[in-house]
Amino acid sequence: MTREQFRPEDHPNDHFLLTTVVGSYPKPKWLHRARDLWNDEDSKFDDESFEEAKDDASRLITNEHERAGIDVVVDGEMRRNEMVEYFAHRIDGCECNGPVKVWGHNYFDKPSVVDDISYGEEWLVSEYEFTSDVSERPVKVPITGPYTLASWSFNEVYEDKEAAAYEFADLVNEEVEQLVESGARYIQIDEAALATTPDDHAIVGECLERIVDGIPEDVRIGLHVCYGDYSRIYPEILEFPVDEFDVELCNGDYEQLDVFKETEFTKDLALGVVDVHGKEVESVEEIKANIRKGLEVVPPEQLTVSPDCGLKLLPRESAFQKMDNLVAAAREIEAELDAGELDGVESPVPADD
Template sequence: MQPFPIRTTVVGSYPFPGWLEFATQHLQQFGAADIEEMIEDAVITAIHDQVSSGLDVITDGEQTRFDFNLSFYGYINGIQANETETRRFGPAAHDQRGKHNIIDTLTAPNGLGVVKEFQRLQKLAPQGPVLKASVPGPFTLSGRLLPNATYKDRYAITEALLPIISKELEALVAAGCTEITVDEPSMSCYAYKEDTKRFTDIFNRTVAPIVGKCRLSTHLCFGNFKGRPVGYRSIKPMIPDFLDFNVNEVHIEMANREFAEIELLQVFAEKMDVAVGIVDVKNYYIETPEDVAKRIKQCLQYIPAEKLAVAPDCGLSQTARWASRQKLANMVKGAKMVRENL
């Protein structure tokens, strides 16, 4: 159970400052020391915004990740970009994200870079907030890799990635990380048509080495590519199998779905803490503290306060920074309003 009621947290990502967006398009003009300094400055910016909002749990804003999956592919041997598979024009859609061919055995001898991210966060963050790291799960991470003769389908690729991610999770715990989120939005997006028992088995084998060694959560949303959902948006197909995830907390997108199926959160709360997506990262309506408080009270009909956390629906990387700052600040104010009156 979480340390206190109605904890305020985030999923992981935070919008890049505008200058970092520009710099990522011109990296060839920078040296290695320039890039490291730039990354550190961006993390300081993300920390500042989160701490200023009053969050109980913060991340590094994933400022070193230029894409949710593709950034990790740079750490994995045996992968080659496949530009011909990418649609470059027309309305923004999930198929504009780059795909990769597998050309050799998938290995990551130097890890996935998350430990370095966490150590940078440790160095730069002030005392007070809990520091959280997030890592994509193997099924989600497999999503932009194309099967070949060796890895015949997405599940075979997932199995190859699973020990790589498990090792990264162990290294994070060894580095002193006490809170870790394993992001598996692909599992929640595909739960309506795939074997959810198989998903649960994959997830639990991935996290097995760190169960009981940190506060472990998973993030199950319905995708967010440039402010658009990606998958079938229903909690019902996740039940009952996802209730067997070996986690302390599950994060579920709710605000963008107008809190549809909120009653189903009760069954999750019987097994684990629940972090409810209480503000909508795909909408530029800025929820007021009163909006947030009203939504939290709605959640309290199904989730005990001591098991309820609140967060944005998803990572904030696709939301403008000005909106992200205000949404987080109002989320914290609304949570405090309810917490003080429990």
């Protein structure tokens, strides 16, 4: 199992529910101001000053995750402006030509594939190395998946979305190889688009095969799929070459939980136990009840506890309190499991028995 390498040496309980976050986190207000100054042609706020600001924010938010007690942290994606545009700017053959409205008052620079794509500059290695250097805990690397990169870009080159996705997958594989070489041992592929067109799960499966080609077995590969009709991709996704599936169920009050009971869940389950769409902070007891729902699907040694999705749209204080309560709830559930207080869940056999 790849998850035991992330158990802290001083972990207080025999059971271990791995706690992590999906990726994004609210940026400090001063970082938004720094970006505005950097984009202002009349400002003297140069590249070096902006890089320093991003370093400071990454250090701050990584520490915030550690203060909450999260087992595997990220830097809250402080250097990223958006989950597709950020990568497109670093891929040769892609260009961004202005904002596109996606929903409500939200816009993003939807990329266009204008030439055969190729790996240009590195995407996340520097981010990972910085975060790993400033963190006392293991670091997870979220990376936008090739199917989402292809689905959320204009395609002016390849035969269809499938062909473009496979080309993007080969680039993701190249980036993952470099991340692994730099020491990364927990990589999460974000395929938000799979929930919107779930009938393409076979394409995603082939993309993942390309991504993990040549990756050592001790590297933990997770797949995050945002809310959608999971019955259209389960149990087929159990065939994907990943260790963990991260699903968004809390916001839907776990109405789809039974989907994952119809066929044995043979992978690890990363379960969202706090809602990222509302600023109200769930109590420890509420989160414990949500964790117990995960234990209806998988045993403790297969359960990861996380927010539903990225936290970036929440007030920062709400985001921190949700993480803090999430960790407290996980540790209390572990203690109850150790004591045999949860019905239907077996206590672990000590390693020396």
